[in-house]
Amino acid sequence: MLDAKAIKKDFPALNQQVHGKDLVYLDSAASAQKPQAVIDAIVEVYRKDYSNVHRGVHTLSERATRHFEAARETISRFIGAQDSREIIFVRGTTEAINLVAHSYGRHCIKKDDEIIISEMEHHSNIIPWQLLCEQTGAILRIIPVTNSGDLDETAFKKLCSSRTKLLAITHVSNAIGTINPIKALIAEAHRHNIPVLIDGAQGIMHQRVDVQDLDCDFYAFSGHKLYGPTGIGVLYGKTKWLEAMPPYQGGGEMINQVSFEKTTYANIPHKFEAGTPDIASVAGLSAACNYIQQVGFEAIHQHENALLHYATEALMTVPELRIIGNPTERAPLLSFTVEHIHAHDLGTILDHAGVAIRTGHHCAMPLMKRYGLAATARASLAIYNTQHDIDVLVEGLHKARGIFKR
Numbered sequence: 001m002l003d004a005k006a007i008k009k010d011f012p013a014l015n016q017q018v019h020g021k022d023l024v025y026l027d028s029a030a031s032a033q034k035p036q037a038v039i040d041a042i043v044e045v046y047r048k049d050y051s052n053v054h055r056g057v058h059t060l061s062e063r064a065t066r067h068f069e070a071a072r073e074t075i076s077r078f079i080g081a082q083d084s085r086e087i088i089f090v091r092g093t094t095e096a097i098n099l100v101a102h103s104y105g106r107h108c109i110k111k112d113d114e115i116i117i118s119e120m121e122h123h124s125n126i127i128p129w130q131l132l133c134e135q136t137g138a139i140l141r142i143i144p145v146t147n148s149g150d151l152d153e154t155a156f157k158k159l160c161s162s163r164t165k166l167l168a169i170t171h172v173s174n175a176i177g178t179i180n181p182i183k184a185l186i187a188e189a190h191r192h193n194i195p196v197l198i199d200g201a202q203g204i205m206h207q208r209v210d211v212q213d214l215d216c217d218f219y220a221f222s223g224h225k226l227y228g229p230t231g232i233g234v235l236y237g238k239t240k241w242l243e244a245m246p247p248y249q250g251g252g253e254m255i256n257q258v259s260f261e262k263t264t265y266a267n268i269p270h271k272f273e274a275g276t277p278d279i280a281s282v283a284g285l286s287a288a289c290n291y292i293q294q295v296g297f298e299a300i301h302q303h304e305n306a307l308l309h310y311a312t313e314a315l316m317t318v319p320e321l322r323i324i325g326n327p328t329e330r331a332p333l334l335s336f337t338v339e340h341i342h343a344h345d346l347g348t349i350l351d352h353a354g355v356a357i358r359t360g361h362h363c364a365m366p367l368m369k370r371y372g373l374a375a376t377a378r379a380s381l382a383i384y385n386t387q388h389d390i391d392v393l394v395e396g397l398h399k400a401r402g403i404f405k406r
């Protein structure tokens with residue numbers, strides 16, 4: 001078991017008061033706080049090792065390049081990639097998915113081809129495919145979600161066909177916490193020769209991801225939900241795809257030879273990394289991976305699961321509170337409504353109690369519609385949360401009910 005109280009001390013932003021109350025941060029699924037080790041890594045780059053990468057022959061540039069590529073190795077090992085060239089640095093999950101939609105889309109998708117997504121996707125894993133379908137005449141197919149919040153796997157199997165050119169599916173639902181059985185989904189898709197993109201934005205921080213074991217073709221995630229910096233994320237792609245796919249953006253860093261007659265592109269990963277990258281954030285992300293590895297996924301899983309269990313029981317003591325979905329496996333986040341109280345009012349009252357939760361549609365409007373809801377309140381748990389945090393949340397919810405008593 002990890003010591004959440006000790007871990008909390010590693011995160012400076014958590015040691016503050018809001019409205020005169022100790023901060024209780026239950027919004028890590030929107031963005032996680034950063035440990036000092038990540039902050040230090042970023043500062044270190046600017047204080048000592050800063051220069052552009054892959055450019056100069058001078059010492060600072062060589063040092064910056066060495067650190068940058070070492071970070072790529074660290075992140076590659078973190079997700080079990082076969083080769084660090086399969087790690088493409090992007091701004092985040094959104095850009096990673098857009099990269100695949102543009103590049104793989106141009107390479108492989110034509111009229112009447114089909115792309116499968118699900119009803120529980122984040123808008124980031126819906127709209128790029130809608131845009132691609134508009135441009136190409138391809139067709140978007142949707143796996144429905146059951147009442148409990150699981151994917152309808154029978155419906156999924158029926159959707160797979162020789163017309164299907166991609167399955168793009170979330171590892172974990174950011175709105176209700178469902179952990180999808182992605183390994184089985186990938187195996188099923190591969191039986192039909194369908195490549196698979198996993199939106200790992202909510203999956204990467206709660207369990208060890210091994211892209212080779214999963215055998216996914218693409219895996220996308222953001223640094224900022226993984227206790228790392230904003231502005232950086234990763235697209236993992238199998239070499240065979242990345243080598244076959246055309247560049248996404250053009251510019252510096254991504255070329256081999258440029259002339260007005262014919263430009264040739266750099267090898268992967270640089271082919272997909274046009275322009276000066278976010279050098280400091282790459283260092284920060286690498287530090288975040290090291291930090292998590294030190295805590296250990298076994299300990300993280302035990303702690304978060306125990307806390308999820310505790311939170312579920314505690315929330316159920318609040319009258320008229322309804323937890324949305326009851327999936328087979330759930331990541332440590334709970335979406336709920338309280339009768340007669342709008343989610344935003346709950347959010348405001350809780351804020352005054354020092355508790356930060358997320359309210360709204362969670363960028364998953366189709367899933368909200370599926371449940372007939374406009375908004376929910378969502379409490380998401382992370383390595384630094386404690387049972388005390390849950391107690392403060394539940395106390396705040398009781399208080400909110402008192403205020404809104406009719």
Ligand SMILES: *Cc1c(COP(=O)(O)O)cnc(C)c1O
Nearest residue numbers: 092093094122124174201202222
């Ligand atoms: C947050 C999130 C995204 C988008 O991530 P960005 O960091 O905003 O690009 C995509 N999918 C899921 C499931 C998410 O939770």
